[in-house]
Amino acid sequence: MTFLDFQQTFAQLPVISVIEIEKAFPGFDRNALTRWQKKGYLQKIRRGFYRLTNWPLKGDSDFFFIANRIYSPSYVSLQSALRWYDFIPEGVFMVTSISTLKTIQFSTPMGSFSYRSIKPNLFWGYQLEQYGDFRIKMADPAKALLDLLYLHPQLDSPDHFYELRLNMFELQEKLNLHDFERYLDHFASPALRSRADSFIQFIETHASTI
Numbered sequence: 425m426t427f428l429d430f431q432q433t434f435a436q437l438p439v440i441s442v443i444e445i446e447k448a449f450p451g452f453d454r455n456a457l458t459r460w461q462k463k464g465y466l467q468k469i470r471r472g473f474y475r476l477t478n479w480p481l482k483g484d485s486d487f488f489f490i491a492n493r494i495y496s497p498s499y500v501s502l503q504s505a506l507r508w509y510d511f512i513p514e515g516v517f518m519v520t521s522i523s524t525l526k527t528i529q530f531s532t533p534m535g536s537f538s539y540r541s542i543k544p545n546l547f548w549g550y551q552l553e554q555y556g557d558f559r560i561k562m563a564d565p566a567k568a569l570l571d572l573l574y575l576h577p578q579l580d581s582p583d584h585f586y587e588l589r590l591n592m593f594e595l596q597e598k599l600n601l602h603d604f605e606r607y608l609d610h611f612a613s614p615a616l617r618s619r620a621d622s623f624i625q626f627i628e629t630h631a632s633t634i
Contacts, residue, residue: 425449427456427465431476436557438479439490442472470494470530481534484508485553488560491519491537494530498523498539499550499561502575505568510594522547522563522571540575549607566603573619574611580619585626592630599627 433448434440446452457474460466466474473494481487484507488500502520506512518529518536527541549567552559563571573579579588601624608620 425452425456427460430456430460431465434476438475438481438486438558439469439493440474440476441493442474467533469532469534475534485555485560487519487535487537488553488562489555489558490534491521492561494537495521495523495525495528495539497547498525499547499563501550501563501568501571502540503572505563505565506572508562509565509568509598510591511565511569511598513589513591540571542571542575546574546611548610564600564603565598566600566607569599569623570604570607570611570616570620573623574613574616577615577619580622582622582626582629585623590627592627595627596631 430445430449434444437444442454442457445457457466457468461468461474464477467477468474469490475490484504488504488508491500491504492498498521500508500519501522503512504518504520507514518538521537521539522542523539524544524547525539525541527539529536529538549570550561550563553562554560578584604620604624608617611617
């Protein structure tokens with residue numbers, strides 16, 4: 425099996441797992457991966473996951489899809505999802521995700537990928553965003569905000585909310601308060617309820633300034 429065979433087989437995949445390689449090419453010699461990396465044909469993302477170096481990375485969607493794949497189960501949330509919905513203005517230089525696996529961070533040649541652990545019974549509230557022939561698991565607006573409040577208990581006052589530099593117009597347009605309340609009930613956390621109520625009051629107070 426030549427690299428050309430390999431490239432033709434995986435040309436449409438932004439990220440390639442060793443499992444997929446060995447399924448496509450039984451008896452595959454993993455030493456070839458090292459040789460192809462040295463020649464600049466492949467880039468290792470993390471153990472067991474690679475990308476073709478000639479695959480063009482065009483934007484956030486590419487990194488979000490890779491984030492889903494290299495640590496699973498997971499979905500994009502927290503700051504990355506807030507930026508996706510234009511709730512916060514800054515570019516996010518680390519892809520932030522939620523997983524039922526342990527909290528971990530990967531520093532790769534492509535950038536950093538961070539995963540925060542959450543209980544399996546709280547692993548919901550994401551939707552599938554179309555990405556070419558694939559889909560990305562992305563927290564919906566309400567869940568992204570609640571994940572943030574849940575995992576960052578220091579966000580508990582108007583001063584802290586103000587520091588997020590929230591885009592109130594986008595919040596008003598995209599945040600479904602019914603979903604927010606329904607999700608909040610499912611967390612069953614009095615402490616989170618207190619922070620979330622303060623957050624909603626903050627939004628309602630500042631909505632009049634739009």
